[in-house]
Amino acid sequence: MSIQQEVVEAAVRARSAARVLALATRAEKDAVLTALAEALVTHETSVLAANAEDVERARSDGTSAGIVDRLRLDPARILAMADGLRQLVALPDPVGEVVRGDTLANGLELRQVRVPFGVVGMIYEARPNVTVDAAGICLKSGNAVLLRGSSSARSSNRALVEVIREAVQVFGLPADVVQLVPGDTHESVKALMRARGLVDVLIPRGGAGLIRSVVEESTVPVIETGVGNCHVYVDRAADLDQALEIVINSKTQRTSVCNAAESLLVHADVADVFVPRVVAALQEAGVRIHGDETFATHQGVLPATDEDWATEYLDLDIAAAVVPDIDAAIDHVMRWSTGHTEAIVTTDLTAARRFTAEVDAAAVLVNASTRFTDGGEFGFGAEIGISTQKLHARGPMGLTEMTSTKYVVTGDGQLR
Amino acid sequence: MSIQQEVVEAAVRARSAARVLALATRAEKDAVLTALAEALVTHETSVLAANAEDVERARSDGTSAGIVDRLRLDPARILAMADGLRQLVALPDPVGEVVRGDTLANGLELRQVRVPFGVVGMIYEARPNVTVDAAGICLKSGNAVLLRGSSSARSSNRALVEVIREAVQVFGLPADVVQLVPGDTHESVKALMRARGLVDVLIPRGGAGLIRSVVEESTVPVIETGVGNCHVYVDRAADLDQALEIVINSKTQRTSVCNAAESLLVHADVADVFVPRVVAALQEAGVRIHGDETFATHQGVLPATDEDWATEYLDLDIAAAVVPDIDAAIDHVMRWSTGHTEAIVTTDLTAARRFTAEVDAAAVLVNASTRFTDGGEFGFGAEIGISTQKLHARGPMGLTEMTSTKYVVTGDGQLR
Numbered sequence: 001m002s003i004q005q006e007v008v009e010a011a012v013r014a015r016s017a018a019r020v021l022a023l024a025t026r027a028e029k030d031a032v033l034t035a036l037a038e039a040l041v042t043h044e045t046s047v048l049a050a051n052a053e054d055v056e057r058a059r060s061d062g063t064s065a066g067i068v069d070r071l072r073l074d075p076a077r078i079l080a081m082a083d084g085l086r087q088l089v090a091l092p093d094p095v096g097e098v099v100r101g102d103t104l105a106n107g108l109e110l111r112q113v114r115v116p117f118g119v120v121g122m123i124y125e126a127r128p129n130v131t132v133d134a135a136g137i138c139l140k141s142g143n144a145v146l147l148r149g150s151s152s153a154r155s156s157n158r159a160l161v162e163v164i165r166e167a168v169q170v171f172g173l174p175a176d177v178v179q180l181v182p183g184d185t186h187e188s189v190k191a192l193m194r195a196r197g198l199v200d201v202l203i204p205r206g207g208a209g210l211i212r213s214v215v216e217e218s219t220v221p222v223i224e225t226g227v228g229n230c231h232v233y234v235d236r237a238a239d240l241d242q243a244l245e246i247v248i249n250s251k252t253q254r255t256s257v258c259n260a261a262e263s264l265l266v267h268a269d270v271a272d273v274f275v276p277r278v279v280a281a282l283q284e285a286g287v288r289i290h291g292d293e294t295f296a297t298h299q300g301v302l303p304a305t306d307e308d309w310a311t312e313y314l315d316l317d318i319a320a321a322v323v324p325d326i327d328a329a330i331d332h333v334m335r336w337s338t339g340h341t342e343a344i345v346t347t348d349l350t351a352a353r354r355f356t357a358e359v360d361a362a363a364v365l366v367n368a369s370t371r372f373t374d375g376g377e378f379g380f381g382a383e384i385g386i387s388t389q390k391l392h393a394r395g396p397m398g399l400t401e402m403t404s405t406k407y408v409v410t411g412d413g414q415l416r
Numbered sequence: 417m418s419i420q421q422e423v424v425e426a427a428v429r430a431r432s433a434a435r436v437l438a439l440a441t442r443a444e445k446d447a448v449l450t451a452l453a454e455a456l457v458t459h460e461t462s463v464l465a466a467n468a469e470d471v472e473r474a475r476s477d478g479t480s481a482g483i484v485d486r487l488r489l490d491p492a493r494i495l496a497m498a499d500g501l502r503q504l505v506a507l508p509d510p511v512g513e514v515v516r517g518d519t520l521a522n523g524l525e526l527r528q529v530r531v532p533f534g535v536v537g538m539i540y541e542a543r544p545n546v547t548v549d550a551a552g553i554c555l556k557s558g559n560a561v562l563l564r565g566s567s568s569a570r571s572s573n574r575a576l577v578e579v580i581r582e583a584v585q586v587f588g589l590p591a592d593v594v595q596l597v598p599g600d601t602h603e604s605v606k607a608l609m610r611a612r613g614l615v616d617v618l619i620p621r622g623g624a625g626l627i628r629s630v631v632e633e634s635t636v637p638v639i640e641t642g643v644g645n646c647h648v649y650v651d652r653a654a655d656l657d658q659a660l661e662i663v664i665n666s667k668t669q670r671t672s673v674c675n676a677a678e679s680l681l682v683h684a685d686v687a688d689v690f691v692p693r694v695v696a697a698l699q700e701a702g703v704r705i706h707g708d709e710t711f712a713t714h715q716g717v718l719p720a721t722d723e724d725w726a727t728e729y730l731d732l733d734i735a736a737a738v739v740p741d742i743d744a745a746i747d748h749v750m751r752w753s754t755g756h757t758e759a760i761v762t763t764d765l766t767a768a769r770r771f772t773a774e775v776d777a778a779a780v781l782v783n784a785s786t787r788f789t790d791g792g793e794f795g796f797g798a799e800i801g802i803s804t805q806k807l808h809a810r811g812p813m814g815l816t817e818m819t820s821t822k823y824v825v826t827g828d829g830q831l832r
Contacts, residue, residue, distance in 0.1 A: 110795075242829040249832060366826040368524055373823070379526075391637040391820070406778065407778060408772045409779060413655070
């Protein structure tokens with residue numbers, strides 16, 4: 001059987017499993033998640049053994065230390081996955097929530113009710129914890145999930161999915177609500193992208209290249225996640241001490257993530273005072289600055305090109321420019337933003353109102369680190385990714401964002 | 417300049433006009449809509465003259481009387497368009513609504529606020545009133561719109577868009593918030609579908625072929641609308657008089673629309689009594705029945721094939737079958753449904769609960785005509801189409817569905 005056929009058959013099984021899962025009560029789903037959290041800890045040895053295979057293979061393939069580290073599981077990381085599942089148990093079930101309701105003039109009772117999507121396809125890279133997080137969020141939101149992890153994590157993913165499927169079955173739900181997509185070549189990704197009618201939504205999580213290719217090639221609806229070319233704009237009315245801390249925190253607290261800052265804009269009126277300070281502080285933190293003419297007069301600052309304004313470095317690099325006014329700042333952001341997170345530092349209410357109204361992004365922050373755009377930080381309790389598209393969900397996606405709705409209309413013989 | 421370039425340039429103009437429109441207040445937008453309603457009536461003569469050209473061209477091309485009728489405008493239809501705009505004025509502005517809000521533990525103030533998409537692309541067939549309806553809904557929801565009507569309505573659409581742009585400009589908004597897409601070949605549709613990053617969402621409205629091609633080829637996010645292979649299931653516990661009325665109303669009240677019934681399922685326990693009655697009533701109403709073996713024993717009933725179960729007739733035709741139980745009814749619906757509207761007629765609460773829970777469609781109706789799935793009937797006041805997809809919007813789409821959201825987060829120096 002071809003990979004394409006195998007994926008289609010997995011999707012057909014997922015679809016029929018999803019019909020059962022959609023009717024499960026919150027109590028049933030929470031019981032599965034609780035048991036699964038325990039099972040992960042019980043099966044620690046076998047999961048770690050499988051993971052060791054992946055780590056060994058990656059090492060001998062000469063994979064970079066950073067990626068090997070993202071691949072590696074240890075008892076603490078397994079506990080963290082289990083904790084994540086327990087947090088899901090504590091969250092309300094989105095399924096069945098009445099979003100809108102009314103009794104119409106003719107007596108019809110109208111309710112808009114949250115329902116699961118059905119079958120969710122996840123395409124993701126490296127980190128095996130995504131396997132458990134995604135399965136947990138999909139289970140709680142009543143969706144069957146097809147997991148297409150990266151080949152580098154295949155042993156870990158197989159071991160984890162085995163534990164998950166066992167826990168699901170114990171509670172009388174079909175194991176096929178969680179499946180690893182067969183095949184780890186591009187063939188299987190392609191098959192998922194063409195499974196329109198079988199897969200309800202595809203969520204790619206990973207590098208910009210992966211996401212772009214899925215968005216462009218998929219006929220299944222896609223929720224685009226994560227590319228973040230995030231800016232911090234330091235306004236003329238900024239508290240400059242606060243601005244310095246926000247820039248450093250946004251850039252350096254963790255560099256490999258989508259909500260890290262990649263560009264700095266400084267209002268010309270405060271450039272004389274602020275630019276030397278921020279250059280020194282960034283350089284002290286080990287950040288390479290790619291600057292415009294003003295920034296480039298400082299020792300060690302590299303001259304920026306248009307490519308720098310467009311780049312999500314995901315590293316200790318930042319692009320930096322001085323702008324004549326807030327209009328130029330907003331124009332620059334609107335030109336280069338990927339629509340993820342944009343921040344302004346200002347004490348001027350008019351500037352804050354303009355920036356938050358005119359900048360078109362999933363999250364616009366005033367006087368806070370860009371690193372706050374995150375489901376956990378926002379208090380959503382769980383996150384399956386951060387949407388940078390405008391359709392369906394925008395920003396951190398929790399359980400609610402993994403649902404659709406259905407109108408249920410009840411009458412006693414109404415005709416038009 | 418190629419059509420492709422022309423469309424891209426129109427989209428670039430729409431994008432920059434959208435930035436202005438996004439900041440317009442409700443009062444400003446309502447003033448435009450009110451003025452536009454008046455302007456339509458004032459310009460009646462020129463609009464009707466343009467429409468006469470389209471009607472004449474269609475006639476001489478040998479277009480069917482039905483389509484010529486959909487194309488034709490008259491003073492009453494122009495008044496109806498103007499009324500639609502006045503109804504929009506009465507509806508609240510979705511932009512700026514705070515959907516969710518919280519103060520986080522660290523003092524950050526989080527608000528999820530409704531914002532316009534930006535640029536909406538409409539691809540639609542025949543009826544020129546869609547031009548005004550879509551422009552009105554997009555204006556009120558703060559979106560610029562690119563209108564790609566059918567070539568058969570080109571003179572009418574040009575005249576209408578001219579009136580709209582004039583009204584927009586009088587109030588200091590850029591005329592380019594409403595534009596007709598240049599070119600009326602498939603080239604311009606193709607260019608719209610590839611304008612990712614310039615167009616935020618495409619809404620195709622029309623036949624199944626048009627919608628399928630847009631869904632499959634577009635890299636711009638699409639909201640799929642309208643194909644409705646709607647079923648009425650008459651349960652064993654149905655009030656059979658009521659069932660008869662609901663079947664006839666669902667099938668015949670208007671046949672060319674997506675929420676008309678196309679299939680009838682009857683529980684075996686009531687088949688002996690109900691099938692003869694419903695066959696007689698349908699035939700009396702001029703409906704051709706494509707039936708299974710039970711139905712086919714009746715005079716004049718054509719034998720149904722799988723194609724009948726799959727067909728959206730949009731005409732005086734219905735597919736009809738007897739099912740052994742509610743499970744078979746649900747299975748049949750789930751196999752052939754297009755996810756638009758499905759109805760059960762029953763007095764049994766358990767059956768009603770099962771059908772509404774297990775049938776996966778935009779609207780599931782109990783004891784009411786399928787014809788109620790409609791933005792106007794649901795009380796939304798305006799409708800730009802009925803979504804049959806699960807992402808973003810499902811069912812009738814009003815103003816709210818034409819928006820995205822943005823998180824606005826305000827702090828005083830919070831760091832992670």
